[in-house]
Amino acid sequence: MNKVAVGVNGYGVIGKRVADAILMQPDMELVGVADIATDWRIASVANRLPIFAATEDARLAMTVAGLRPRGTLDELVELSDIIIDTTPKHVAAGNLERYRTAGVKAVFQGGESHATTGHSFVAQANYDSALGRDTTRVVSCNTTSIVRVLGALDTAGLLLRARGVLIRRATDPWESHLGGIMNTMVPEPSIPSHQGPDAQTVLPGLDLVTIAAKGAHTQTHNHYWTIQLTRPATRDEVIAALRAAPRIAFIRISDGLVALNSTIELMRDLGRPRGDMWEVAVWEDLVTVQGDEVFLTYQVYNEAIVIPETIDAIRALTKLAPDAASSMAITDSTLGMRKDFLSAQLP
Incomplete structure (x- = not known):
């Protein structure tokens, strides 16, 4: 099998997870990772x-630190068919012309604007429109979850409109010593918050309209949605629509999964790498239906949810897989994704 050569620029929270996921794919080869860190x-x-x-400067610093880099970013780009840019917000956009000049395809992350690539990506929603493109942008963790969950109801013909409240984590856990907030909550300064318009890309x-606030915790986001349906429906119909969609998994308070931290601990107990959860975790026993309205809450692991989408974006841009179902089947199998964490029900 001819493998696509993939380089990763930026070896942080997302970059290291993308690199590990690439190593698990049968149709991809990781040719290297680039960074400025030496620690x-x-x-x-x-x-x-x-x-x-x-x-x-990073090459010189790495050499002094005894890390023996293979070369520079430009040399990594030369070796690659496609670059996954996971550098910090706004840094990635500055790399776009470098990739274009080299004739290399590129996948960006949600920290960049939609205008950077002119295309935003969630595999189950718009894989086909990314086929063969030179660039795309995998949307943010929260936006990915919105597209997965609301997209599931939309596909089932049930979604009319949605209004959501997002309680966001303050910072990534490994950076909590640098900032974050304590004993308070910080509202985002505008309504709608940026996630709603981003999902519409x-x-x-x-x-949909989203309202968001930043909470004093570092692990995962929490969403609350009030959804008006196209018609009165039963709870079973709503559950079935969510269960039929990819990359949504159910958790239950009745199983003791009563808070964000308990779900993260479950991921560790399941042997997930770094305790990662790639799925959207919907509390099944809290899904409530009243006539044509649905109320639900779910959990988003911000450090991991976009990893499968990034892998699928590679296949879309390079045409490794002809459609979303083909690509997602490979990705979900290699990562071991589930529809229910406490049963034998696999994707």
Whole structure:
């Protein structure tokens, strides 16, 4: 099998997870990762992965630190068919012309604007429109969850409009010593918050409004949705629509999964790498239907949810798989994704 050569620029929270996922794919080869760090973040994988320096200064610093980089970012780009750019917000957009000049395809993350690539991506929603493109942008963790859940109801013909409240984590856990908030909650300064309009870049027909606030915790986001349906429906119909969709898994308070931290602990007990949860975790026993309204809440693991979408974006841009179902089947199988964490029900 001819494998697509993939380079990862940025070896942080998302980049390291993308790199590990690429190594699990039968149709992809990880040719290297680039970064500017010289500390534990890159030193911990220097003997396992080919590392490259994102800048000339970084190359010199890596050499002094004894990390022996294989080359520079430009050399990584030359070796790659496609680059996954997971560098910090706004840095990635500055790399776009470099990739275009080199004739290399590129996948960006949700920190960049839709205008950067002119295309935003969630595999189940718009894989076909990404086929063969030079660039796309995998939307943010919260936006990915919105498209998955509301898209499931839309596909079932049940969604009329949705209004959501998002309680966001303050910062990534490994950066909690640098900032974050304590004993307070910080509202986002505008309504709608940015996640709703962002979801509409993927599914333009969605009628939704999002309101968000930042909470004093570091692990995962929590969403609450009030959804008006196209008609009165039963709870079983709503559950069936969610269960039929990919990358949504059910959790239950009756199983003791009563809070965000308990779900993360479950992921560790299941042996997930880094305790990651790639699925949207919907509390099944809290799904409530009253006539043509649905009320539900779910959990979003911000560090991991976009990883399968990024893998599928690689296949879409390089035409490794002809459609979303084909690509997602490979991705979900290699990662071991589930529809229910406490049963034998697999994707």
